[in-house]
Amino acid sequence: MTAIPLGEIEIGSVPFVAQVMRARRREKLRRMGFSIGFPLLLLAMWQAAASAGMIDVRFFPSPMRILKTSIETLQAPDERALIEAHLMATLSRLVLGYLLGAVLGIIVGVTMAVYMPFRASLAPIIYATFPTPKLAIFPLLIVIFGLGDASKAALVTLGVFYMTCINSLAGVQYANPIYQDVAQAFRVPASTRWFKIIIPSALPSIVTGLKLGIGQALILVVSAEFVSSNDGLGYFIWNSWQTLDISRMFMGLVIVSVVGGIAVVGGNALERYLIPWAKH
Numbered sequence: 001m002t003a004i005p006l007g008e009i010e011i012g013s014v015p016f017v018a019q020v021m022r023a024r025r026r027e028k029l030r031r032m033g034f035s036i037g038f039p040l041l042l043l044a045m046w047q048a049a050a051s052a053g054m055i056d057v058r059f060f061p062s063p064m065r066i067l068k069t070s071i072e073t074l075q076a077p078d079e080r081a082l083i084e085a086h087l088m089a090t091l092s093r094l095v096l097g098y099l100l101g102a103v104l105g106i107i108v109g110v111t112m113a114v115y116m117p118f119r120a121s122l123a124p125i126i127y128a129t130f131p132t133p134k135l136a137i138f139p140l141l142i143v144i145f146g147l148g149d150a151s152k153a154a155l156v157t158l159g160v161f162y163m164t165c166i167n168s169l170a171g172v173q174y175a176n177p178i179y180q181d182v183a184q185a186f187r188v189p190a191s192t193r194w195f196k197i198i199i200p201s202a203l204p205s206i207v208t209g210l211k212l213g214i215g216q217a218l219i220l221v222v223s224a225e226f227v228s229s230n231d232g233l234g235y236f237i238w239n240s241w242q243t244l245d246i247s248r249m250f251m252g253l254v255i256v257s258v259v260g261g262i263a264v265v266g267g268n269a270l271e272r273y274l275i276p277w278a279k280h
Contacts, residue, residue, distance in 0.1 A: 097156025171205025
């Protein structure tokens with residue numbers, strides 16, 4: 001029997017493949033419309049409320065006022081250099097803490113899933129301390145690491161560690177057990193089993209932990225800069241609030257949101273690269 005090419009199958013008068021591709025494009029455009037249109041609608045409502053005097057513009061300046069303040073600030077060389085210094089201070093703490101927490105969390109989580117004595121020893125401690133607000137531990141970290149960047153990076157490391165560790169543990173535990181059974185039946189070497197079976201089967205859950213860790217890391221580093229810092233985006237936001245420069249405060253919040261958005265896009269790209277077989 002001769003196979004009929006998929007492109008030649010027709011539904012009505014439209015080729016089947018072309019119809020599917022058009023449907024996918026329409027769905028993609030529809031999602032983009034909601035993703036862009038709804039935030040713009042909220043901004044328009046905010047601007048209208050501020051212009052109509054429905055909200056106190058002293059504490060909730062209009063989006064146009066925030067945009068004007070941001071442009072004026074970034075056009076001044078000294079102010080722009082100050083913003084860049086705050087941004088780099090936050091990013092250095094964020095990246096260092098995130099990388100340490102992610103690496104440690106994946107190693108500990110996967111090891112706990114594979115070796116029962118290790119899991120029995122650490123699981124009660126991890127699950128008991130996980131609900132503790134990480135910012136509540138920050139004073140202890142200051143005592144241990146001092147007031148510098150080390151304590152803030154350690155706080156980020158702690159938050160990211162829990163996210164990646166618990167997700168890595170769950171990913172290995174709930175992976176299809178037939179993979180391990182086949183590996184044992186064929187006496188696959190331990191190194192091959194780790195890097196070709198255990199870790200790939202747990203990758204969807206591990207990547208989920210990494211993506212959750214991004215948000216956790218940004219929250220913790222900005223919160224730490226609120227409490228104890230002389231630089232960073234958190235300090236910039238807090239200092240603007242203390243001086244009642246609300247437009248600059250909102251500018252700092254926008255910068256944090258942009259950093260978070262870029263991090264999320266990077267996390268999605270990492271997910272597509274590591275697990276291309278998953279639905280995105």
